[in-house]
Amino acid sequence: MDSILIVTKNDEMASALKQCLGEEYIYETAGDREAVLAKFIERQISIIFIDLTILSHSCPSNFIVDYTQAFQPLWQAFPLTPIVVLSPQNNIRELVHAVKGGANDYLTSPINREEVRLVMENVAKAVRTHSELEYLREQFWKADSNAIVHSLSPAMQIVLNQAQSVAPTLTTILLTGETGTGKGVMARLIHRHSSRSDKQFISVHCGAIPDTLIESELFGHEKGSFTGAIMKKLGKFEIAKGGTLFLDEIGTISQSVQIKFLQVLQEKIFSRVGGETSIKADVRIIAASNADLQAAIKKKRFREDLYYRLNVFPIEVPPLRERTEDIPMLVQEFLANCNLRNINKKILSVHPSVMNALLRYSWPGNVRELENLIERAHIVEQSRELTPESFPSELFSGGSTAQVHLNTALPLAEVRQEAVESVERQYLKQLLAEYKGKIDVASLAAGLGVRQMHNLLTKYKIEKNEYKTSDQKIDKEKSEI
DSSP states (O other): OOEEEEEOSOHHHHHHHHHHHOSSSEEEEESSHHHHHHHSTTSOOSEEEEEHHHHHHTSSOSSSOOHHHHHHHHHHHSTTOOEEEEEEGGGHHHHHHHHHHTOSEEEEESOOHHHHHHHHHHHHHHHHHHHHHHHHHHHHHTTOOOGGGGOOOHHHHHHHHHHHHHTTSOOOEEEEOSTTSSHHHHHHHHHHTSTTTTSOEEEEEGGGSOHHHHHHHHHEEOTTSSTTOOSOEEOHHHHTTTSEEEEETGGGSOHHHHHHHHHHHHHSEEOOBTOOOOEEOOOEEEEEESSOHHHHHHTTSSOHHHHHHHTTEEEEOOOGGGOGGGHHHHHHHHHHHHHHHOTTOOOOEEOHHHHHHHHHOOOTTHHHHHHHHHHHHHHHOOSSEEOGGGSOGGGGSSSOOOOOOOOTTSOHHHHHHHHHHHHHHHHHHHHHHHTTTOHHHHHHHHTOOHHHHHHHHHHTTOOGGGGSOHHHHHHHHHHHO
């Protein structure tokens, strides 16, 4: 029999819920979140019903409840267990915020048998869909042990689904996202699961190569073609023949190189610097940029025709602050890597206060910053557990010391507009991921009308269907038949 955990101090609500659910379950009860974590962490719980007041009391603010933060301990203890929140009908807006924060569904009191039945059906359907997707993903990524493929983040799972779809093809890919989000890792992952996995994966950091050398680095040069060219050199396009060429920070290349690169993408041939022989470009291109290439186009710094040649299949890798569900798993992977590099030291766990601080931090440096922080802590730690003493004190100051990197070359009005648009774009994407592309529910949570929501999605070129589950897409197809 499945076990259901009811977390509330309201005995009447708990009793009504049990009556509606029937005798086919084993019921466990708790009066607060701490009791749940203390008594039931080793139990197999199928569904958690939790009173909204218990979640709100667990947050430090009495005015604005961060439900995502409130759910974190439950997610860590019961990572795959659905959570349904409970509250009176007059508190519907808070229930919506809780669902937005990560709850699977909600119930209002007085408890209604028909509503309970619908919620149980929705939860069962969500669990089944998640299991099917996990199975398919495991079959595709089964040879890969990287933590990125086991992400618990809805936003990251969308990215993985996109990568799974495009990996077997030869389509050009443009990876975007902030510095340190793992665009290079994603590029390697796509290559490993492509039809060219047995060939070379060549990575070029365009921003680290001087303008005078980038053309030679990419296309090679003939002996004597310029001062210092004492012998013929093969470029990365030749070295990567039959494989994948990853061009990181593509937005930094000069206009002259952009023109030659565009020619290669269009005609699939190139010549070495100083050479006359045409060479076939047999490579799969994956480009990446942490800069806004469309803004660079407006400033005449990047060619629009090259952008569209690169942007055949765009994938935006979300920042770590939007996928905090993955932090515990990433920490364990980085710890394991540190233990392998330093065989004389084995650290297997993290102090709870450290983990809580890591979950609260805003991570301006993203996954790369987290990895560096764990590596440093591993070096200085003297015990078998990572403790607060091994981390910078700023991590525990109650707020992030992160600064927003702004382009001071732009007028304030333009910077402000870019910031507003960036926040709106990220907000809408996260909202659609949380509500699985359901525009009506997402609009309600955002305090917008459905028409307003559609207008914003059109403005930012966000496709709602990318956020729908497989079951939703199948249901839509059936309804159209």
